[in-house]
Each structure stands twice: as structure tokens, then as C-alpha cells.
Amino acid sequence: MPSRQPCTYILASQKQGMLYIGVSSDLAARIWQHRSGAAPGFTTQYRVYRLIHAEFFDDMAAAIAREKQLKRWHRPWKINLIEANNPDWDDLAVEWGIAEPLQKPSC
Template structure:
């Protein structure tokens, strides 16, 4: 059976206004699983960037890659504005795709 491809650009965040990661994939569910389970060592596992805060679907991978490159060139505030235009509370959109939501990140307070 041939797997259906859904080209997609996605933005992950470590927490609201935290570290951002922009990626492209043809299998968003599979890629989210990889990020959340630390299957691929690297930036997202090192900085715990697992909250899906935005994704855009495309008809073909070529357009998805062009959009990914465009977003990666943007200033950080433009990326934040883009996220907040449709997800002002920085909810974990992966919950709507069948994943448990990433909870709030706790920062040690020294007490």
C-alpha cells in the first residue's frame, strides 16, 4: 500500500515565546512522533522543542520547501506574529492530531 503524502511546513516551540524550530515533512504525524520520542538526536531533542504551534499544508513538496526556506529567513518577531495570528495562546496543535498535549514547562525557582 502506498502511503499518502501531505507536504507540510511546521513550527515547534519549547514553550510560549520559547525556542522555535521550523521544519518540512511529507508525514507530519510521523515527524511529530520522532520529535517527541527523541528518535533523531539534535536541536529539538536537546532543547525540548516539542510543542506544535503552527503548520501549513501544501499540494506539493516543492512549495513546502520554498515556504520553509522563506520562514527560516524571517526575523524572530515575524515568526511570533505568524504563530499568534492563528494560535495566540500557543496551544499545542498536536493534541488535535491525536497526541497528548505538551504541558507547561516548569522553570526551577530555586525554592
């Protein structure tokens, strides 16, 4: 998994949970920004931190075009895409070694 390559990615709050679609040229750094709260907004507010899908491209224009396409998709199409390659919605950032496992929130 290349970290410094244009990519489109999908984050989720949990399995079948809230989804966020983004684009980055440095996935590892972007995942850190989301998880650390350095990029406040939707993902921080709704705790959408699990990397569940990523697609890598040769150039940023292709990654941005794919991001725009995915954002127009209906939710069931996005879920089918995710589950085709990651049926258990595993956190790929942990599997690929670019992030530590998420801590369960304490009650």
C-alpha cells in the same frame, strides 16, 4: 488536518520560547520522531516539541520553499505568524489528535 501531506511546521519549547521550523510529508510521524527522541538534535537538546503552527501544500517543493522563507524571517515576524492563528500557542498536535499531551518535566 491531513497527516500525509507536504507541510511546513513550527515547534516551540513553550510560549515565546525556542522555535524550530521544519518540513515533512508525514506530520504525525515527524512529530512522533521529535517527541520520542528518534530524531536527535536541536529539538531533543532544547525540548522543542510543541506543534504551534503548520501550513499544508500540494507538493513538497512548495513546502520546502516556504520552510526556507520562514527560516529567513526575523523572530518577531515568526511570532506574529504564530499568534495570528494560535494566540495561546496551543499544542496543535494534541488538538488534532496526532500526539499525546506533553508531560511536565519532574524536578
